[in-house]
Amino acid sequence: MKENPKSKLIRRDFFKKSAAGIIGFFGGGHLNIALGSQNNFKKPISPTDSNWSVINSQFILKKGITYMNNASLGMPPINVVDSVRSGYEKISKEPLHGKHKLQDRINNNVMPLLAKTFNVNKEEIILTRNASEALFLQTLGIVLKEGDEVVLSTQEHPAALKPWVHRESKDGVVLKYVFIPSPLVSKRDVIDRLMSAVTSKTKAISFCHVTRGGHKYPVKEIANVARRKGVATLVDGAQAVGQFPVDIKNLGCDAYSASLHKWILAPAGSGFLFVRNRSKNYFESPFDLKASTVQSYFNPPGTKDYPVRAAVGAALNFIDKIGLENIEKRCRYLSNHLKNGLKKMKDVKILSSDNPKMSAPGSTIFEKSNLDALESVKIFEDKIGFHIDEHQRDGHNAIRVSTHFYNTTSQIDLLLATLESI
Ligand SMILES: Cc1ncc(COP(=O)(O)O)c(C=O)c1O
Incomplete structure (x- = not known):
């Protein structure tokens, strides 16, 4: 990917490193878009709007990692990093x-x-x-x-x-x-x-x-x-x-x-x-x-x-630039995609409600028979570089996948295929 000399993101050394992270993020086969400049995106009008890809270019996630543990700690975009x-x-x-x-x-x-x-x-x-x-x-x-x-x-x-x-x-x-x-x-x-x-x-x-x-x-x-x-x-x-x-x-x-x-x-x-x-x-x-x-x-x-x-x-x-209503719709779209995939697996029990009034749009918990949730966290990280979390409480041995708007359906598909194989 060519550097854009006008981009604020890559002007300084620090952000050269950041840009490498962004390229890595999108070079992972999940998305393929150009590096966006800070906040240079439009409000998405649907959960599948192409602006989500531009929004995703605002993050500096390390190459090779897919982050699905937002409920533990969010991943700040570059304008927040820059402001601190x-x-x-x-x-x-x-x-x-x-x-x-x-x-x-x-x-x-x-x-x-x-x-x-x-x-x-x-x-x-x-x-x-x-x-x-x-x-x-x-x-x-x-x-x-x-x-x-x-x-x-x-x-x-x-x-x-x-x-x-x-x-x-x-x-x-x-x-x-x-x-x-x-x-x-x-x-x-x-x-x-x-x-x-x-x-x-x-x-x-x-x-x-x-x-x-x-x-x-x-x-x-x-x-x-x-x-x-x-x-x-x-x-x-x-x-x-x-x-x-x-x-x-x-x-x-x-x-x-x-x-x-x-x-x-x-x-x-x-x-x-x-x-x-x-x-x-x-x-x-x-x-x-x-x-x-x-x-x-x-x-x-x-x-x-x-x-x-x-x-x-x-x-x-x-x-605010993205819009909380749009974030809710996008998060719901992604967690529905995850739940639909999980429902096809006979040995998986979903513990999150399908009813949007009783479940948050981004976090999904589920159990898989004979799979220790704590061990699964390490397996997902070692096998495919995915960061997820366990939810071993309230009597459950659950896995927690918390997807924010920056995740994609192809990332979820890879998670599901890996879950099926372990
Ligand atoms: C429901 C709930 N309450 C409180 C906290 C604590 O949040 P903080 O780390 O901001 O203190 C968490 C953190 O995961 C949480 O999930």
């Missing part, structure tokens, strides 16, 4: 001025973009290093006394569970775990199971918008019923944001924690916490007992990772 790099240059060349410039960008660009993307007021949202930090803040912050009850599902991530276990031993809060089956039976079943554990002592329900295994919970319905009973709803949105449009205001929950370094493709070490303004009295600030705004309640004081936070803006712009 230029942020570090700023604070390295002129530390204090650089910090102020980045802080301005975070306040005037990133926070409004974040608020717009999730339909919240920017005063109700703070940036964190990840979803775990946000989950700790919301769980350790809610005011509870000994004997108060909290309802949790059995499908929580340890990052959501740990702070509750802390509250249990420190404050005598009673945790009531509700078993939720994989795949989900129905929206009604999830609501009924959670609500049947609610008593007059219940103060909060804590659950995922999308679980690690890709099950999608009816957040709005749960929040509605809970609000009528005076019960707070604290949501873990780590696996939801970036796979489909999320309107947090409309969901009606009291708090919502998320990662930005998964499906939004922001740099590693980025996430956010939302607390509804009218719900802030449910909480006590760990930082300032006189706190009056959501920001002052929850924003940890001190020096921040400015280049990473400022680069969240590049990721949000990239996602």
Whole structure:
């Protein structure tokens, strides 16, 4: 492939390396397109639009690798890589001025973009290093006394569970775990199971918008019923944001924690916490007992990772340029392709629902008889350079394949053929 002298991507040494990665990615036989310049693509109008190939050229994945583990950590596009790099240059060349410039960008660009993307007021949202930090803040912050009850599902991530276990031993809060089956039976079943554990002592329900295994919970319905009973709803949105449009205001929950370094493709070490303004009295600030705004309640004081936070803006712009509705359609198209292939294999049991209301578009979990999921991760990497993950929890020996919009049906076909052969 010839170098394009005008391309910003390949002007510097660093990006020469990046370009090699891109060429490798497309030289792998899955796609065959020219190297695109940064953000030089049109909004795709369908899941098979040729613009997806141009969008795919924005990634610098190492040659020989196919990435299908986005639910663990997203793969940032080149404009995000570039933004982090230029942020570090700023604070390295002129530390204090650089910090102020980045802080301005975070306040005037990133926070409004974040608020717009999730339909919240920017005063109700703070940036964190990840979803775990946000989950700790919301769980350790809610005011509870000994004997108060909290309802949790059995499908929580340890990052959501740990702070509750802390509250249990420190404050005598009673945790009531509700078993939720994989795949989900129905929206009604999830609501009924959670609500049947609610008593007059219940103060909060804590659950995922999308679980690690890709099950999608009816957040709005749960929040509605809970609000009528005076019960707070604290949501873990780590696996939801970036796979489909999320309107947090409309969901009606009291708090919502998320990662930005998964499906939004922001740099590693980025996430956010939302607390509804009218719900802030449910909480006590760990930082300032006189706190009056959501920001002052929850924003940890001190020096921040400015280049990473400022680069969240590049990721949000990239996602916005593609469109979250388009991302959802493309992810659904790819996971349907995967599920259809899996359905033809007699020894495979799919644990993800076919119903889009109960499954996220990008993550699929399944078991194959006599195949240890943990071992399969290594087999796929060694045999064909595919990065996938295991889901050995909730009593399952499942494999998790999390495909984002940058994956292709031919990659999925190769995954399926390999699965059949092992
Ligand atoms: C459902 C869920 N919650 C929370 C987390 C923790 O996310 P983070 O690494 O951003 O803290 C994860 C990570 O995989 C997750 O899947």
